[in-house]
Structures are given as structure tokens and as C-alpha cells.
């Protein structure tokens with residue numbers, strides 16, 4: 674699993690005349706785990722959607738290993754290895770854990786739902802391939818023994834791991850995670866942190882939005898701070914933690930949990 678570089682330049686996006694993201698630049702080299710933090714409404718989720726292709730830019734560029742991807746639809750970006758796990762991403766409650774992961778893989782392979790529905794000859798073979806890849810992904814995140822359980826029966830921490838397995842099954846080279854630790858208990862958080870550290874050690878490039886600043890400060894190589902759609906600081910976790918502009922932005926926010 675080799676990571677790619679992601680480079681965002683001059684990125685802007687407005688909703689109804691109000692900028693959600695304004696002239697944002699971001700350069701993340703291959704294999705880096707970059708945290709993106711900022712108060713509520715800072716533009717973090719919007720930035721992820723601009724990179725993943727779920728939203729279009731008003732201005733600016735997004736480059737993956739130097740090649741522009743900002744005009745490509747989301748599914749084409751996914752095929753290039755860009756995977757976004759959005760906050761509150763859906764799992765299918767009645768499907769098993771394994772089926773949930775396989776659904777993700779279908780969207781990343783040529784054998785899609787249509788091929789499956791029509792039961793084309795290529796289908797059975799690719800179905801087996803996908804199932805074995807899905808099992809490997811579940812194993813990666815420590816869910817192997819839950820493969821045949823309905824997803825709804827898994828505790829929240831394992832449902833979160835399941836979302837990660839689904840993303841990994843598509844063999845991403847750039848993984849964007851929007852608040853993966855929210856709502857998790859301490860033990861589940863530790864488990865997730867260990868998993869992300871392992872993925873980083875394998876060279877996967879990751880962007881991580883997280884409100885739990887302690888969580889990101891431990892994990893991230895570098896941190897980019899957004900406020901009101903703009904980048905107000907960037908640096909090592911220690912640099913960002915000591916930055917007066919960052920402290921001010923968080924003090925102005927009712928959540929106020931920077932340092």
C-alpha cells in the first residue's frame with residue numbers, strides 16, 4: 674500500500690454567497706498523516722468533499738501525485754485511490770459485516786451492482802475475489818471473527834472499524850477520515866489510534882478531521898488548522914498547539930478544546 678501526495682491550491686467553495694472554504698492550500702507528501710482541525714463550521718468536511726469529488730470547486734485545483742483530479746467525478750477519483758469516510762457514513766444494518774465491506778468493494782471494482790444483478794459470467798469469479806479481499810480487510814481491522822454477524826449487532830467502535838475496512842477494501846492510496854473517533858469510548862479510541870498508526874507505518878497517506886485534539890496531536894505528523902474557511906496555521910502538533918491564532922480561534926468557539 675503506497676501512498677500518494679495530495680496537493681490542494683487556491684481552493685474555494687461558497688454556499689449561497691458565503692465561503693465555506695476560501696483559498697485553501699494544502700500539500701501533503703506521500704505517507705504523511707495530516708490532521709485538519711478547526712472549530713465548528715470551519716470548512717473541514719467541505720474540504721474533504723472537494724478532495725473526494727462529492728462537491729465541485731468554485732476555484733482552485735486538487736492534484737494527486739501532481740495530476741489534476743478536480744474535474745473528475747467522485748467515482749473516478751475513487752478508482753485512482755481516493756477514499757473518503759464521511760462522518761456518520763452509512764452501514765447497512767441488516768447486512769453482515771462481510772457484506773458491508775463487499776458493498777464498498779463493488780463500487781471500487783468493475784463488477785458493480787448491475788453485473789451482480791444480471792449474474793453475468795464474470796460475476797461469480799469476481800464475487801469470490803471480492804469476498805476474499807473483504808475478509809482480508811476485516812482481518813486488518815480486527816473484525817475477522819465478526820464477519821458473519823449483522824452489522825447492527827456490532828458495538829459502535831466495531832462499526833467504525835467496519836467503515837474503515839470498507840474503505841481499505843478499495844485499496845486506497847489516500848484515505849480521508851472525517852471524525853472517526855467521535856462517540857467512541859477510551860478503549861475503542863486507543864484501538865482506532867493504533868490502527869491508524871499501523872496504516873501510516875505502511876505508507877498510506879491520510880487526512881484526518883477530528884474534534885478530539887488530544888487524539889490528533891498524538892497521531893499526526895503535521896496539523897493544518899482551518900477557521901472560517903481559511904488556513905490559519907500549519908505545523909507540527911507542538912507548533913500548532915502553541916500558535917496564538919489557533920488558541921484564539923478555539924477560545925472563540927464554544928467547544929473550546931484546543932490545548
Ligand SMILES: Nc1ncnc2c1ncn2[C@@H]1O[C@H](COP(=O)(O)OP(=O)(O)OP(=O)(O)O)[C@@H](O)[C@H]1O
Pocket residue numbers: 688689692693694711712713714715716717718719720
Ligand atoms: N451543503 C451546504 N449548503 C449550505 N451550506 C453549507 C453546506 N455545507 C457546508 N455549509 C456551510 O459551510 C460552512 C463549513 O461547513 P463544514 O461542514 O465544512 O465545516 P466543518 O469544519 O466540517 O464543521 P463541523 O466541525 O461542525 O463538522 C458552514 O458554515 C456550513 O454551514
